[in-house]
Amino acid sequence: MIIPIASAKPSEVEASIYVLNLGKFDVGTGSFTADFYLSLKCDKCEIGDFEFMNGRASSVDKIIDSKNEKFYRIQANLNSPVNLKEFPFDTQEMQIVIEDKTKDNNELIYVADLEESGFDESITFTGWNIDGFDAKVDEHEYDVYDSVYSRYMFTISISRIALNSFMKTFLPVFFIMLVVLFSFILDPDKITTRLGMAGSSLVATVMFHISISNQIPPVGYLTFADKFMVLTYFILFAIFAINILLLEMLERKENELVERIHRKTEYSVFIIIPLLYVLLFLIF
Numbered sequence: 001m002i003i004p005i006a007s008a009k010p011s012e013v014e015a016s017i018y019v020l021n022l023g024k025f026d027v028g029t030g031s032f033t034a035d036f037y038l039s040l041k042c043d044k045c046e047i048g049d050f051e052f053m054n055g056r057a058s059s060v061d062k063i064i065d066s067k068n069e070k071f072y073r074i075q076a077n078l079n080s081p082v083n084l085k086e087f088p089f090d091t092q093e094m095q096i097v098i099e100d101k102t103k104d105n106n107e108l109i110y111v112a113d114l115e116e117s118g119f120d121e122s123i124t125f126t127g128w129n130i131d132g133f134d135a136k137v138d139e140h141e142y143d144v145y146d147s148v149y150s151r152y153m154f155t156i157s158i159s160r161i162a163l164n165s166f167m168k169t170f171l172p173v174f175f176i177m178l179v180v181l182f183s184f185i186l187d188p189d190k191i192t193t194r195l196g197m198a199g200s201s202l203v204a205t206v207m208f209h210i211s212i213s214n215q216i217p218p219v220g221y222l223t224f225a226d227k228f229m230v231l232t233y234f235i236l237f238a239i240f241a242i243n244i245l246l247l248e249m250l251e252r253k254e255n256e257l258v259e260r261i262h263r264k265t266e267y268s269v270f271i272i273i274p275l276l277y278v279l280l281f282l283i284f
Helices: 162-169 171-185 188-213 224-251 255-265 269-283
Strands: 011-022 031-041 050-052 055-065 069-079 091-100 108-112 128-142 147-160
Touching (some): 011 091, 011 128, 011 147, 050 055, 091 128, 108 128, 108 147, 147 162, 171 188, 171 224, 171 269, 188 255, 224 255, 224 269
Parallel strands (some): 011 108
Antiparallel strands (some): 011 031, 031 069, 050 091, 128 147
16 A cells, blocks of 8 residues: 655745835836845744845845844845826835745745834835835746745835825916916906916916926826826816807907806806816825
8 A cells, every 4th residue: 555645845934024224216117225134034944045036135244144044134226116196196115025046835935924024113215104014925936937936025115295295296286277267357358368378377287297297207007197187288278268269259249148158157167177176186
């Protein structure tokens, strides 16, 4: 009788990261620098050697180097995927990802040790809020090599400072729109002045949109700032069209109709247009 031999279980290595410092996060490439401690522990196994899957270490100092425990201080140049759909209120994830160099998940799997993971509270990250961290283990499959490796991922979540983003991106446009709205208070005989205000505001809005777009790399989708500017273009175009219509009616001596339209739009625009922006912020 042949007794089947039980397959050996993979070694479980407890991994934890404690971040000491973070360098500038480049939105264009997703690159950043990190200074951190990396701890790898295993009771009855050899830990092996690791590598970074989203960058390279610029320096590695071994503080503990034994068979069952390794402790490093590492400075690394890393990069993470960038998602700018919510720009300028976007949140990003700064990841530190490691795998074993030679052992697949049949030999070694990582276990995230959350108790010894974290980041130093003294870290200051200009222009961003540090919202927290997470650590998890996933499996990464290499189809061409027919192998699967255990992957440890430490993630720090950051978000832009909302007040600064609003002041720099949206407040100037709101003031431009406010000037255009007050033009509706002018009597219809000042229609050429109203047209001039709407036209100059449209040009200013286009130039401001270009300056916003230059802050981020080209992407294949609309950011929230783009959607905001598209709505602004639509509103300015509608205002421009209303003024052109009123001018044409004045030339046809349809003064009563012009006065009626003027009375209906004089103050209603102060309700309708802000409401459109509120809906934009609520929906998107």
